[in-house]
Amino acid sequence: MRKLLALSAAVGVWAGFTCLAAEGTSSKNELHFEWGNGKLVILCDGQAVGEFIYRDEKIPRPFFANLRAPGGIQVTRNYPPRPGKDDVDHATLHPGVWLAFGEVNGQDSWRNRAAIRHERFTAEPAVREGRLRFATESRMLTTEGQPLCTLHSQFTFSVRPAGYLLIWDAVFHADQREIVFGDQEEMGFGVRVATPITERNGGLILSSGGDKTARHTWGKAYQWCDYSGVIGGQRVGITLMSDPSNFRPSWFHNRDYGLMVANSFGRKSMKQGEESRVVVQKGDKLRLCFGVLLHAGPADQELDLAAAYRDFVKQLPPR
Numbered sequence: 001m002r003k004l005l006a007l008s009a010a011v012g013v014w015a016g017f018t019c020l021a022a023e024g025t026s027s028k029n030e031l032h033f034e035w036g037n038g039k040l041v042i043l044c045d046g047q048a049v050g051e052f053i054y055r056d057e058k059i060p061r062p063f064f065a066n067l068r069a070p071g072g073i074q075v076t077r078n079y080p081p082r083p084g085k086d087d088v089d090h091a092t093l094h095p096g097v098w099l100a101f102g103e104v105n106g107q108d109s110w111r112n113r114a115a116i117r118h119e120r121f122t123a124e125p126a127v128r129e130g131r132l133r134f135a136t137e138s139r140m141l142t143t144e145g146q147p148l149c150t151l152h153s154q155f156t157f158s159v160r161p162a163g164y165l166l167i168w169d170a171v172f173h174a175d176q177r178e179i180v181f182g183d184q185e186e187m188g189f190g191v192r193v194a195t196p197i198t199e200r201n202g203g204l205i206l207s208s209g210g211d212k213t214a215r216h217t218w219g220k221a222y223q224w225c226d227y228s229g230v231i232g233g234q235r236v237g238i239t240l241m242s243d244p245s246n247f248r249p250s251w252f253h254n255r256d257y258g259l260m261v262a263n264s265f266g267r268k269s270m271k272q273g274e275e276s277r278v279v280v281q282k283g284d285k286l287r288l289c290f291g292v293l294l295h296a297g298p299a300d301q302e303l304d305l306a307a308a309y310r311d312f313v314k315q316l317p318p319r
Contacts, residue, residue: 029159031132033125040125042132042157047072049164049294050096052155053079054136058092060115062138062153065096067238069296070163073231075238077192077258086195087257094192094259097292099153099170101265103182107142110186115141116151123154132157140172149179149280154317162308163295169317171287174280181265181278181286185253188263189290191240197229199256203237204228207252208309214254219270221249224309227260228295236296239305241312243289245319247278262290289316 032043038055041048050067053059058080065079076096081088092112100110107114116138123135133156140148154169168189172179181187197203199214206212208223217225223244228237242250242262250262251270267276280286291312295303 031127031157031159033132040134044070044159044164049157050076052134053095054118058112059095060112060117061098061100061109062116062118062136063095063098064166064292067096067166067292067294069236069238069294070159071234071236071296073234073236073296074194075197075236075294075296077194087198089257090192094190097166097168097189097191099168099189099288099290100186101181101188102184102186103265104140105142105148105177105180106182107140107148109140110184114143114148115145117141122152130158147176149173149177150175156315156317158315160293160308160311160315162303162305162311163293165312165315166292166294167289167312167315167317168291169287169289171285172280173285174282176282178282179280179286181276181280183266183268183276185263185266185269186261187265187269188250188253188261189240189242189288190253190259190261191227191238191292193227193238193258193260194229194236195258196231197227197237198258199227200258202229203258205254205260206305208306214256217252217254219251219253219272221251221272223249224305225252225254225260225262226305227254227258230299233299234296235299235301235303239291239293239295239308241291241293241309243291243316244313245316246288247286264288287319291315 040052067076079095102110125134135154138151150173156167224241226239253261
């Protein structure tokens with residue numbers, strides 16, 4: 001069964017930036033969704049924006065793949081990567097946009113050794129108040145398939161003045177036992193950008209602190225980091241944003257081959273102090289919330305990312 005819903009959202013100009021329609025088309029900025037096999041396809045004006053994949057043969061955790069900026073240019077790496085067109089390293093570890101952890105009670109969902117198994121949609125996709133929203137329940141498992149804890153996620157996708165905004169609001173419920181988030185680089189909210197915009201291919205990493213490049217942003221805490229490059233005269237990119245209400249700021253694990261991760265756990269691994277050990281007692285919960293902005297605009301015009309971050313904060317769900 002396929003469902004199709006639509007919404008309209010006004011799109012404005014931000015520091016000379018306008019959300020762009022594909023060449024030769026008119027844009028009403030209408031978001032739609034369709035059900036696929038194990039995935040939810042998000043569209044704008046009939047054009048695919050990306051996919052929420054909740055069941056996959058190779059990746060045992062939910063993720064977003066093949067995300068595109070306004071105008072249709074893809075800003076995350078192809079999933080699966082295309083030999084000869086993409087770098088094919090970490091093909092099932094870096095599928096697009098994901099939330100995973102290399103160390104929770106000794107279990108590793110980042111490297112797909114332990115699953116984060118989708119159980120059900122707790123709120124079916126629907127368009128209300130100008131936003132596409134849905135919610136899911138997932139079960140974090142041990143390598144042996146035993147329950148570790150429950151993850152409830154709320155997703156919001158909207159058209160904003162600076163581009164498409166995705167918010168992933170995650171709550172980890174320690175309903176089975178005490179859970180302990182360890183200290184690794186490979187922890188948290190990650191994105192793998194499209195191959196043409198990686199730093200190795202001329203792309204640019206810029207942080208809220210004004211630092212640039214993977215080398216100079218790695219291991220530092222920021223409100224946001226942006227990864228962008230120029231394709232066909234357009235500067236296209238993806239901004240990873242951390243909710244200021246998260247339990248601590250995120251250190252960024254950025255790489256020149258296209259990886260960008262907001263990591264609130266790897267204090268020692270990110271060379272920022274003593275080893276981190278975040279304990280959630282049985283019966284308690286831990287909440288993490290992040291945003292992803294997909295943007296595109298003329299290469300000679302600057303997007304006001306600080307203003308885009310302030311807009312993200314205004315869109316956050318209440319705590």
